[in-house]
Amino acid sequence: MGEVTTSLQRPVTNTGRSKLVRHVDSFEIQPPAPPSHNGVPRSAWARARRRVSRWHRPYITLLLLLDFAAAAVASLIAIETFDQSRAGFYNAEQDPTWFHTVAFGLLPLGWLVSLWANRAYDRRYLGLGPDEYKRVIRAGVAVAATVSFLAFATKTDLSRYTVGTALLAALLLILLNRMLCRFVLHVVRRNISQAGHRMVLIGTLPECLEVYTAVTRNPAAGLMPVAIHVTDGYAAAKGIETPVPVYAGRDVLALVREVGGDTIAVCGSASSEPGELRRLAWQLEGSGVDLVVAPQLTDIAGPRVHIRPIEGLPLLHVEEPTLSGPALLAKNLMDRVAAGFGLLLLAPVFLFIAIAIRISDPGPVFFRQPRVGHEGRTFRVWKFRTMYVNAEDRLASLVDRNETDGMLFKMKEDPRVFPVGRFLRASSLDELPQLINVLKGEMSLVGPRPLPADDGDFLGDVRRRLLVRPGMTGLWQVSGRSDLSWDEAVRLDLYYVDNWSLAYDLSILWRTVGVVLARKGAY
The missing domain is CATH 3.40.50.720 (NAD(P)-binding Rossmann-like Domain)
Incomplete structure (x- = not known):
């Protein structure tokens, strides 16, 4: 922890004489500073060099090289996929030099220009959030429109399949490059606090x-x-x-x-x-x-905030959370379809887990517990049983050893969990039967985790979690799971309730894969 610093250096004026400083x-x-400039630009092309944070310069250079290479590789993929006589220009075999110049030089260069015009290299959008990817997609649309316009204006005979393959492959490869570069950047920031x-x-x-x-x-x-x-x-x-x-x-x-x-x-x-x-x-x-x-404005996502200037006064308008409407219907449809296919595909896995549980500890395969769901309705959640049959009777003797500060009882070394159950918990396989709850409409794939119903009515901010269906995974799970405090878990759940979207759900599902493989916070 740092100390409060109050010592100042003695100011030096342009005349070389130091003025007195009163304590x-x-x-x-300090004495009043001379008035600064009023912001009139020195030059239309003047760009100030940043004094300290220069990580973006080599990072952007790397992105430029990778994006150019991705567009060139995409052209090569399109040429190899289709016959070269159809790959691009009519009579390309008679003029291969011009053809290859366009495919491996001008088209990749056009991608770089379009990405630059859409500010995909602006350091403000690099490394965090979806804006970087949105700008790459806009650049891809601009490149496709430009190629179509030029082909129409010059009456150039193009192969639609080849050009479409080249453009789509370039877009996917550039997005993949951005994801890999962002991953490396995040590793550097987390581990060495640089960039x-x-x-x-x-x-x-x-x-x-x-x-x-x-x-x-x-x-x-x-x-x-x-x-x-x-x-x-x-x-x-x-x-x-x-x-x-x-x-x-x-x-x-x-x-x-x-x-x-x-x-x-x-x-x-x-x-x-x-x-x-x-x-x-x-x-x-x-x-x-x-x-x-x-x-x-805390815990409000960017899409809900809009700046609307009125007579020079920039007003921040905060939109209401989307808790109904077409997006919610699409979410429910996605949940039911994914749960149905998931249950069919995972049926062999369910059978194998059921046999392992019965061998480890005789008793029921599934554990069903009352939980509080959407709008306070109670339902029974499906889980694979991971504890001995007398676990509930032994809970009273372990209450003093609870390692969380919330409504759930958690222990890293819970003696009531049998060995196979410990593996199921660490790998989150015990949660898979909740696909049944999703299929029935009691739960969603993504949402706040359902809490036990025997803890009474939820009070205060916690009750707002009930405005959406509980989920198999959620922002709480991908941000630390059992390692988080109760207050932090509630904050994350409320953030999800106020800012959810289909894109956000897909992002959480993607992050869940990494969290499950890393077994972070699972016990």
């Missing part, structure tokens, strides 16, 4: 600490706070231990340079001062320092 309450107040943005947080101390907790919760995001500049004075931070140094009464841009930052995050009420945020943005022009604003 008040153990921190220094990120060094942030200086500005605001009151509670607001800054809240933003610090949020941005450091996911190291893969690459946001690394290095300092806090409090707007409510040093007294507000006095005697409080903080994870990074705290400063007060400083020139913000000078502080950013001193701590080696490249991003300023204005937190909460610090952004409400009329004109202050605009003047700060002017001051940062040409400095290579990014400015971000962290409003007091």
Whole structure:
């Protein structure tokens, strides 16, 4: 934990003479700084070089090379798949040089131009979130439209199958490249804390600490706070231990340079001062320092937030959660179809697991327990039995050894679990029978985990989990499972309820595969 830092360096003016600094309450107040420029651009093509965070330069260079190679390989795949006489231009065999120039040079170059025009190389969209992939898809549509227009305008005889194969293969290969590069970038950020943005947080101390907790919760995001500049004075931070140094009464841009930052995050009420945020943005022009604003909107996903300016005032409109409508019907249909096919395909696995359970401990194969479902309705969840038949009778003697702080009883070394059951829990195979609940409409593939019904009515924020169907997997499971605290698990479940979408469900299902294979937090 860092100490509250208040010592300032003596300012030096352009004339070489140092001015006196007055000490008040153990921190220094600098004399008024000369007015900064008003943000008039120096040159239309001027681009400030970033002072510290330069990870994006080699990263973007790598993306450029890989994207060009992907487009060229896609052309090769299309040529090898179809007859070369049909692969591209009419009479290509008579002019192979021009044909190969277009296939392996101009078309890949056109992909790079389209990706650049759609800002797929903008560092703000690299490494996190779906925006990077959306921009790649837009670029693919633009390339397809451009090729079609040029072929029509020049009356070029093209093979539709070959060109379609080349464009689709290029899009898929570029998306695959982006996924692999993002995976490597996340590994670097998690393990060596590099390739990120060094942030200086500005605001009151509670607001800054809240933003610090949020941005450091996911190291893969690459946001690394290095300092806090409090707007409510040093007294507000006095005697409080903080994870990074705290400063007060400083020139913000000078502080950013001193701590080696490249991003300023204005937190909460610090952004409400009329004109202050605009003047700060002017001051940062040409400095290579990014400015971000962290409003007091927590756990609300981007698609629900829209900026609608009214007479120069940017209003943030927060849309209601999508808890009904066509998207929900599509989700229910996907659940039923996937559950039906899953039960058919996994029938041999179910039989093998049932035999293993009966050999390990005589008794029923399945365990059915009352759980609270959608809108408070109670149902019985299906699971493979992983504990001895007298497990419920032995629970009272183990309550004092509960390793969680929530409504579920969890022990890493629960003596009531027999050996085969321990394997089933670690691999999450014991959850597969819940496909029956999904098929019946009592559960969904993705959603908050159903909690026991014998704990009484849910109170407060926890009750909001009941607005959607409980799921076989969810944001809680892919974010740590049993290793998370109860409050963190509830926060993740409520985030899912407020921000779910079909794309988000597919993302969670994809992440579930990795979590299950890694056996993270399963016991």
